[in-house]
Amino acid sequence: METSHQDKKIVYVKKIGELQNKLLQMGGLVEEAIARAIDSLKSQDLEMAEKVINNDDRIDELELEIEEGCLALIATQQPMAKDLRKVATLLKMIMDLERMGDYALDIAKTIKNIGNQPLIKPLVDIPRMARITQLMVKESLDSYIKEDVSLAVSMAQHDDEVDMLHKQIFRELLTIMMENPRTITQATHLLFISRYLERIADHATNIGENVIFLVTGERKDLN
């Protein structure tokens, strides 16, 4: 006997709730990875950087678990219209999150390359960028769970701040390098860290765009 639409809907609601809990768990790990990576940069704590590197596997595992859950949900409950879009959006979000986790990992690896050499400048803008980016990650997930378009839009507005900070950091580091070529290697590492943070913010913006599409059915470019 086939299960009724009503039954399928009940199972769908339960399953999507479980998947969303896992999504929040994955998002929490990504936020933590960013925070830890930047803390380890500021304090040049290479052990903490190592932790970020080791914890990335858990993020990747969660991605696979959620992906399998989404596919199983589509295959067994055959959600329609908006419900299907909700699962599809989740499938895309976890790819963005996984990529963010990879950037946190790249930051941690770069910190290990910097090692214990004294920092060429006190870090102010990079930690600021990291804080904004971390908030964007959190808000992008919230906007999905609550299907909150205005939160998605306001979250994405921070992307401009991040881009501006990145450009400023870029210019400043180039100047430092030109004045003192001995700073070049570390300055290049810091440039990449700034770029990785900027990318994480781009992925949060992606999520915001997908949330808007989910809720309104319209493609909107938030960049």
Place this chain on the structure above:
Amino acid sequence: METSHQDKKIVYVKKIGELQNKLLQMGGLVEEAIARAIDSLKSQDLEMAEKVINNDDRIDELELEIEEGCLALIATQQPMAKDLRKVATLLKMIMDLERMGDYALDIAKTIKNIGNQPLIKPLVDIPRMARITQLMVKESLDSYIKEDVSLAVSMAQHDDEVDMLHKQIFRELLTIMMENPRTITQATHLLFISRYLERIADHATNIGENVIFLVTGERKDLN
């Protein structure tokens, strides 16, 4: 009256074929974008770089068309098991391809930043990296269409070459910068171009991993 499983299968085969044609079209555009970006770097042809920038919209449009086609296919034909995985893999691949297109766009923008200033060195390794990367993009798509695991594996082996070239370029550019601080700005741009190419190769490797999962059901780390 409900359509039979047989009918659904026929529609599925037709639709997935159409989507795969679009995928090949999207892949062709990405390959072309990489090739053109590097040509425009070698010849410092800023108009060609501009073309790469303008053509990125078409890549993004194709991503959306394929995505919508995949979701419609899942919703209307409810493919099961392997057929569902085939559509899910396609959904993931187009995200990788779109990202590769973005990196080609980033390369083109960076070339515009370099502008008409004479190149600080004759470019050999970057074009070599670009050629390998372009081949990886092509082979990753072929491995999906043909469900060819051994092609996916051999394609991903090129990723090591790309990584090695990137490291070599990195070291060389750092040396040039240290010897002559006036080269710093351009050398930094070239560093980023090398990094973008390396990332494109990573995304091709991702596609290879997804193909292996599609065919064998096993997660294999090709990095």
